[in-house]
Amino acid sequence: VKGKAKKAGKLAQKIDTAAVLGAGIMGGGIAYQSASKGTPIVMKDIAQPALELGLGEASKLLATQIKRGRSTPEKMAKVLNNITATLDYAPVKDVDVVVEAVVEHPKVKSMVLAEVEQHVSDDAILTSNTSTISINLLAKSLKKPERFCGMHFFNPVHKMPLVEVIRGEHSSEETVASVVAYASKMGKTPIVVNDCPGFFVNRVLFPYFAGFSGLLADGADFVAIDKVMEKQFGWPMGPAYLLDVVGIDTGHHAQAVMAEGFPDRMGKNGKDAIDIMFEADRFGQKNSKGFYAYS
Numbered sequence: 001v002k003g004k005a006k007k008a009g010k011l012a013q014k015i016d017t018a019a020v021l022g023a024g025i026m027g028g029g030i031a032y033q034s035a036s037k038g039t040p041i042v043m044k045d046i047a048q049p050a051l052e053l054g055l056g057e058a059s060k061l062l063a064t065q066i067k068r069g070r071s072t073p074e075k076m077a078k079v080l081n082n083i084t085a086t087l088d089y090a091p092v093k094d095v096d097v098v099v100e101a102v103v104e105h106p107k108v109k110s111m112v113l114a115e116v117e118q119h120v121s122d123d124a125i126l127t128s129n130t131s132t133i134s135i136n137l138l139a140k141s142l143k144k145p146e147r148f149c150g151m152h153f154f155n156p157v158h159k160m161p162l163v164e165v166i167r168g169e170h171s172s173e174e175t176v177a178s179v180v181a182y183a184s185k186m187g188k189t190p191i192v193v194n195d196c197p198g199f200f201v202n203r204v205l206f207p208y209f210a211g212f213s214g215l216l217a218d219g220a221d222f223v224a225i226d227k228v229m230e231k232q233f234g235w236p237m238g239p240a241y242l243l244d245v246v247g248i249d250t251g252h253h254a255q256a257v258m259a260e261g262f263p264d265r266m267g268k269n270g271k272d273a274i275d276i277m278f279e280a281d282r283f284g285q286k287n288s289k290g291f292y293a294y295s
């Protein structure tokens with residue numbers, strides 16, 4: 001493994017500057033993480049209020065760090081100075097890597113990737129933070145698919161250590177190695193996975209959620225299940241609470257992708273707990289009602 005890591009390190013091109021497209025929950029988190037670990041980042045969105053929200057999130061995280069004695073106002077200013085918020089592509093032209101983090105729609109993502117490819121240098125690497133869309137499909141919109149791969153962060157970005165680096169059929173070894181190196185520079189733990197429905201994490205997570213839904217269908221109580229998983233089994237949260245944190249709408253969409261990708265293993269007969277919650281508009285913490293109620 002050491003030898004492999006050394007070889008990957010040699011292949012990696014230097015990432016000194018980055019850009020993130022989309023200043024939402026993920027884009028804002030990615031900008032904060034990159035900037036605070038010393039890689040200046042351009043954060044581009046199509047709406048000024050979205051940019052302000054992204055910057056506001058970064059400021060909030062920094063203020064918490066100061067409160068906890070882990071940072072100073074000087075460091076905070078330096079990190080914020082590392083984030084350039086923009087509505088146009090001009091500041092993106094010299095960056096080494098781009099992380100696309102716009103809405104989860106194949107057409108929008110394909111359009112944005114094709115658009116940004118026209119504005120960056122020939123050496124720039126493009127990545128997508130998609131949770132469920134095939135990297136091979138998105139690569140079709142690009143002139144240089146070898147310089148593209150997935151870079152899948154988890155929410156909240158500043159807390160979650162894992163980053164899935166998704167290798168598409170055309171992604172070059174240099175591209176993958178460079179993105180692995182950038183994720184490490186951001187203080188994250190990258191793993192390289194091949195392109196497939198659910199990548200790695202969702203292939204583990206969704207069979208677990210299916211088991212949870214099956215228990216509910218058999219009459220089990222979700223609070224009791226969470227309690228056992230948290231208190232007795234020792235996981236940080238049980239499945240009901242985890243779904244509330246992830247967002248049940250997001251879970252519902254990902255579950256459909258898994259069912260389509262693995263019909264034998266992940267196909268369903270009828271509605272399960274995730275469908276029922278979704279249809280009842282109970283999306284979890286994001287709209288204050290999921291398995292649990294939030295005020």
Ligand code: NAD
Pocket residue numbers: 021022023024025026027044045046047050101102103104105108112129130131132152153154155246250
């Ligand atoms: P979000 O809705 O919070 O933010 C999306 C942002 O993209 C918005 O600010 C919107 O204005 C912007 N946008 C839309 N079109 C754009 C364009 N053409 N150019 C630039 N910006 C544009 O979404 P999010 O939750 O941050 O998710 C973003 C991506 O990250 C999605 O692909 C999602 O699947 C993925 N993801 C989300 C999570 C999560 O838990 N939220 C976790 C991992 C990955």
